[in-house]
Amino acid sequence: MTLAPDADTVRLSLDEARSLARRVLSAAGLSPAHVDAVAETMVAGERDGCASHGLYRLLVAADSIAKGVVSVDAAPALDEPAPALVRVDGGGGFAQLAFERGRPLLVEKARRFGIAALALNNVVHFAALWPEVETLARDGLVALAFTPSHAWVAPEGGTKPVFGTNPIAFGWPRPGPHPFVFDFATSATARGEIELRRRAGEPVPADWGASTTVAEDVLAGAMRTFGGHKGSALAAMVELLAGPLIGDLTSQESLDADAGRKGSPLGGELILALDPAGFLGAAAGQHLQRAEALFEAIQAQGARLPSERRYAARAVSEREGVAIPAALHRDILKLLERKD
Amino acid sequence: MTLAPDADTVRLSLDEARSLARRVLSAAGLSPAHVDAVAETMVAGERDGCASHGLYRLLVAADSIAKGVVSVDAAPALDEPAPALVRVDGGGGFAQLAFERGRPLLVEKARRFGIAALALNNVVHFAALWPEVETLARDGLVALAFTPSHAWVAPEGGTKPVFGTNPIAFGWPRPGPHPFVFDFATSATARGEIELRRRAGEPVPADWGASTTVAEDVLAGAMRTFGGHKGSALAAMVELLAGPLIGDLTSQESLDADAGRKGSPLGGELILALDPAGFLGAAAGQHLQRAEALFEAIQAQGARLPSERRYAARAVSEREGVAIPAALHRDILKLLERKD
Numbered sequence: 001m002t003l004a005p006d007a008d009t010v011r012l013s014l015d016e017a018r019s020l021a022r023r024v025l026s027a028a029g030l031s032p033a034h035v036d037a038v039a040e041t042m043v044a045g046e047r048d049g050c051a052s053h054g055l056y057r058l059l060v061a062a063d064s065i066a067k068g069v070v071s072v073d074a075a076p077a078l079d080e081p082a083p084a085l086v087r088v089d090g091g092g093g094f095a096q097l098a099f100e101r102g103r104p105l106l107v108e109k110a111r112r113f114g115i116a117a118l119a120l121n122n123v124v125h126f127a128a129l130w131p132e133v134e135t136l137a138r139d140g141l142v143a144l145a146f147t148p149s150h151a152w153v154a155p156e157g158g159t160k161p162v163f164g165t166n167p168i169a170f171g172w173p174r175p176g177p178h179p180f181v182f183d184f185a186t187s188a189t190a191r192g193e194i195e196l197r198r199r200a201g202e203p204v205p206a207d208w209g210a211s212t213t214v215a216e217d218v219l220a221g222a223m224r225t226f227g228g229h230k231g232s233a234l235a236a237m238v239e240l241l242a243g244p245l246i247g248d249l250t251s252q253e254s255l256d257a258d259a260g261r262k263g264s265p266l267g268g269e270l271i272l273a274l275d276p277a278g279f280l281g282a283a284a285g286q287h288l289q290r291a292e293a294l295f296e297a298i299q300a301q302g303a304r305l306p307s308e309r310r311y312a313a314r315a316v317s318e319r320e321g322v323a324i325p326a327a328l329h330r331d332i333l334k335l336l337e338r339k340d
Numbered sequence: 341m342t343l344a345p346d347a348d349t350v351r352l353s354l355d356e357a358r359s360l361a362r363r364v365l366s367a368a369g370l371s372p373a374h375v376d377a378v379a380e381t382m383v384a385g386e387r388d389g390c391a392s393h394g395l396y397r398l399l400v401a402a403d404s405i406a407k408g409v410v411s412v413d414a415a416p417a418l419d420e421p422a423p424a425l426v427r428v429d430g431g432g433g434f435a436q437l438a439f440e441r442g443r444p445l446l447v448e449k450a451r452r453f454g455i456a457a458l459a460l461n462n463v464v465h466f467a468a469l470w471p472e473v474e475t476l477a478r479d480g481l482v483a484l485a486f487t488p489s490h491a492w493v494a495p496e497g498g499t500k501p502v503f504g505t506n507p508i509a510f511g512w513p514r515p516g517p518h519p520f521v522f523d524f525a526t527s528a529t530a531r532g533e534i535e536l537r538r539r540a541g542e543p544v545p546a547d548w549g550a551s552t553t554v555a556e557d558v559l560a561g562a563m564r565t566f567g568g569h570k571g572s573a574l575a576a577m578v579e580l581l582a583g584p585l586i587g588d589l590t591s592q593e594s595l596d597a598d599a600g601r602k603g604s605p606l607g608g609e610l611i612l613a614l615d616p617a618g619f620l621g622a623a624a625g626q627h628l629q630r631a632e633a634l635f636e637a638i639q640a641q642g643a644r645l646p647s648e649r650r651y652a653a654r655a656v657s658e659r660e661g662v663a664i665p666a667a668l669h670r671d672i673l674k675l676l677e678r679k680d
Contacts, residue, residue: 081454081618081619081620081621082452082453082454082455082615082618082619083423083424083452083453083454084423084424084453084454084455084456084618085453085454085455085618085619087619112422112423113422113423113424113425113453114421114422114423114424114425114457115422115424115425115455115456115457115612116424116455117454117455117614119619142580142581142585154641154643155638155641155643156643157642157643157644158638158641158642158643159641160637160641162634162637162638162641168574170573170577172577172580180576180580182573182576182577184569184570184573186570226567226568226570227566227567227568227570227571228566228567229524229646230524230526230566230567230571231567231570232643233510233522233524233646234508236520236522236634236638236646237510237512237522239631239634240482240512240520240631240634241482241614243630243631243634244616244627244628244630244631244634245482245614245616245619245620245627246619246620247619247620247623247627250630250631250633250634252633252634252637253630272455272612274457274581274585275422276584276585278421278422278424278425279421279422279425279427279459279585279586279587280421280585280586280587281421283587287584287585287587288584290583290584290590290593291579291580291583291584291590293590293592294502294576294579294580294583294584294590294592297500297502297592298495298498298502298576301494301495301498301499301500301502302497302498303494303495303496303497303498303572304497306569306573306576
């Protein structure tokens with residue numbers, strides 16, 4: 001760790017960031033297997049320039065642990081409810097380890113059957129979905145992931161929260177170093193963005209809140225989905241796919257289960273994986289090459305691929321480490337003091 | 341058929357509409373199996389109040405046939421490239437018959453493996469996707485469908501067309517009479533809506549066109565996706581899933597293959613199906629019931645479910661038949677005169 005030229009930030013190598021994350025999560029009481037899995041996604045977020053899913057999440061995770069929302073030593077239990085389906089019961093632990101536990105069998109089944117699905121049940125979710133679909137795309141698979149959250153978002157045409165921020169993530173294998181990956185909330189914006197406006201005493205844009213531009217009221221009332229009735233339909237789809245379809249909670253049920261503790265969402269996640277060789281056999285490589293022409297047509301006109309910014313940030317972080325706000329670093333270190 | 345009270349419309353019972361559609365498609369030269377499959381989706385569109393996917397499409401289909409874009413008597417060929425995958429080569433015919441050919445095996449595989457996928461290859465596509473996901477939902481399955489079209493839509497941040505209107509459809513089985521179904525283009529609007537503005541000499545809203553509000557220029561240049569970079573990411577996903585992943589054309593390749601004939605899009609379609617009993621076994625019914633609570637929470641606040649309007653129109657049409665513009669009816673009858 002070094003003080004950055006700007007003394008308001010602290011610079012950490014990725015190894016230092018990983019080590020810090022592990023120490024904090026261990027001190028918070030998380031079992032070693034969970035510590036490793038959770039730390040990895042936080043380092044990945046920080047590395048890729050997603051500060052809101054980076055080391056800041058140490059505070060969120062420690063808070064969920066302190067509140068008893070998460071089981072700190074849950075051992076994920078895997079089963080195969082149908083030939084092309086994998087299910088992992090996370091036992092109330094963080095989702096990351098449950099995903100790691102299910103991933104190898106999901107990959108195996110996708111390759112064997114052409115398509116397969118993995119349900120994570122009974123997990124606590126606070127991480128981005130892109131690390132999961134990116135990993136699967138690096139295994140050569142096409143992947144989709146969905147998860148509900150807490151009921152904070154109104155359906156189009158309504159004003160009362162029903163949906164979570166309900167992200168959809170997609171990964172596509174590419175011949176180059178990085179897969180094509182996107183991961184976005186079906187809410188109009190992230191909750192953190194509204195929180196920033198609230199702190200600054202500023203109104204939010206009209207399409208963020210269901211019935212008001214007052215940031216505080218949007219947080220207490222309802223956010224809107226992105227994209228009008230289409231985004232609202234997708235938010236409903238995420239609820240259904242990663243809720244009732246896999247026997248897990250909707251965002252409203254997650255909020256009810258939270259019972260005012262303001263912990264991270266509880267419930268499930270659904271991941272689909274397709275093997276390009278399933279439909280195409282030996283011709284898969286040649287058809288994936290045609291996808292490259294699509295990406296080139298997007299980039300040649302100055303438009304960005306969804307994952308471009310993250311990969312650019314990653315390249316910088318791998319060379320130079322990450323810089324986090326000094327205040328955040330202090331808050332993280334306080335978690336160690338309290339527990340060591 | 342009766343002249344409606346408003347003499348500008350002609351009222352047809354659903355049987356009369358079906359009979360008319362079949363006569364026109366037969367006269368256009370389509371083989372009997374294709375006639376039945378195609379007529380059914382047009383009647384369904386008209387019945388459900390989707391005039392743009394209703395009997396009007398007889399003109400579109402006849403035009404594609406006249407231009408030689410479609411194979412009128414293609415026999416769809418089915419194979420199983422992997423245990424949970426079905427593929428139907430449509431042989432250059434309309435997609436409807438290819439879907440019918442593949443559907444029973446898709447349903448069987450979804451029930452057997454928990455999840456399955458159907459690729460339609462080498463088909464001509466001009467119909468909505470909702471009839472397909474609705475049918476699968478009536479079989480008790482959760483279904484997703486994707487198809488590219490012609491390259492008419494620019495990626496977010498660009499101005500040149502890369503994507504098609506690239507619809508996404510979703511179906512969810514419900515205990516009541518109607519499944520939860522949505523089907524929307526990932527373009528900001530339908531091409532027909534822009535065409536209407538062009539005829540009226542009106543500009544289009546700023547978020548419809550990639551670089552202009554002049555309707556004619558948007559049609560000749562590029563439309564935008566819905567929902568900014570999120571809609572753009574989804575449009576790319578549709579290209580990839582129902583293009584290279586299944587060895588079929590992207591929207592740009594479809595437009596190139598059309599070679600200026602202005603026929604319907606050529607290429608593929610991907611349909612995914614999941615069986616709720618796969619993850620849940622005998623508990624599926626109980627979890628589907630929790631989905632009903634989600635729908636109730638949406639409707640109780642006055643917001644609409646995506647499929648509500650169509651089902652309401654369907655109920656009316658089943659009682660009273662459909663009313664189509666007299667001018668459209670005359671244009672359709674001209675197709676019979678020309679060919680009989």
